[in-house]
Amino acid sequence: MSHTIKDVAKKANVSIATVSRVLNGQGGYSIKTKEKVLSAIKELGYQPNALARGLINKRTKTIAILFPEVSSMFSAKILRGVENVVHEQGASVIVCNTASNGIRTMKYLQLLHEKRIEGIIFVSEVLKEEYYEAVSSMNIPIVLAATETYRYQLPYVKVNDRHAAYTAVEYLINKGHQKIGMISGNKYDPIAGHPRIEGYKEALRRNYITVNEKYIVDAKGFGFKDGFENLPRLLEAAPDITAVFAASDEMAVGVISAAYRLGIRIPDDLSVIGYDNLPLGEMSIPPLTTVAQPLEEIGEMAANMLFTMIETGETMESRIMPHKIIERASVKTLY
Structure with missing residues (x-):
């Protein structure tokens, strides 16, 4: 049987208002009264309803995070960082899986408005106009994580995708590779598609290597699956490549798996570098060399920024996080 605040008040022989003041630290009662109320709460095992408390103090201490795919390793690492901060704040987080679906996203935003959440972290997707308008009408802060928007003045936390892709490709060049293919995400994706393709091209140009569009498969x-299905396409268009830059670690592992099916040895016949530094990369055979973005730190930074905005009402400055190469065993030196 679950007990109510009324049961606590009866047990402690005080008013419901007094119990409420104790729960919310509002004062106006003696130490003895506080001890009686806390003793009654403990004895009854009373769990105050967060939303009911929020109606009293106008705070729910709840934020939301929206992912396009909540079950991915990418999302899990960001969520871990967010939850680290949420627990430090004594708050809670509602996790929403939008599946990159506009209707589902709008339904979630309506639900979050009804739940009176205090802020939103929006992850790894394009912030569409209808999303922005919905959040604006809620009059709560929003922080973008692993994404950004040029249209709206909103703070974001991410790596520089173009620069990180440049770093990955230049690493291959420094290992002696000249004929480098790329398997990208959607080339029209302004967040992680187009910028990573441009970083790939810039690294080639800066090292005096001609950009060949046949070497890029989007x-x-x-x-x-995207990596697995597209390696054969890339090899058909560019059979002379010695290395592949895959725009995510999951794609890179798909490339390695497809190579195994085709009898191609990694890295003896073909070198592969990924992007993200997910745990999956350490599990692949051979272990995957990758350009790492600090996903857990991105989650922590986004959450810290959001709570600061909630408390102060001030807009935070955007943050570009560092990236680095993680060397393992999927790239061969050609010197």
Whole structure:
């Protein structure tokens, strides 16, 4: 049987208002009264309803995070960082899986408005106009994580995708590779598609290597299947490549798996570098060399920024996080 605030008040022989003041630290009662109320709460095992408390103090201490794919390793690492901060703040987080679906996203935003959440972290997707208008009408802060928008003045936390892709490709060049293919995400994706393609091209140009469009294959997404299905396409168009830059670790592992099916040895016949530094990369055979973005730190930074905005009402400055190469065993030196 679950007990109510009325049961606590009866047990402690005080008013419901007094119990409420104790729960919310509002004062106006003696130490003895506080001890009686806390003793009654403990004895009854009373759990105050967060939303009911929020109606009293106008705070729910709840934020929301929206992912396009909540079950991915990418999302899990960002969520871990967010939850670290949420627990430090004594708050809670509602996790929403939008599946990159506009209707579902709008339904979630309506639900979050009804739940009186205090802020939103929006992850790894384009912030559409209808999303922005919905959040604006809620009059709560929003922080973008692993994404950004040029249209609206909103703070974001992410790596520089173009620069990180440049770093990955230049790493291959420094290992002696000249004929480098790329399997990208959707080339029209302004967040992780187009910028990573441009970083790939810039690294070639800066090292006096001609950009050949046949060496670039764009996929629909960034998953294992996208890498697995598109390696044969890339090899058909560019059979002379010695290395592949895959725009995500999941894609890179898909490339390695497809190479195994084709009898291509990694890295003896073909070198592969990924992007993200997900745990999956350490599990692949061979272990995947990758350009790492600090996903857990991105989650922590986004959450810290959001709570600061909630408390102060001030807009935070955007943050570009560092990236680095993680060397493992999927790239061969050609010197």
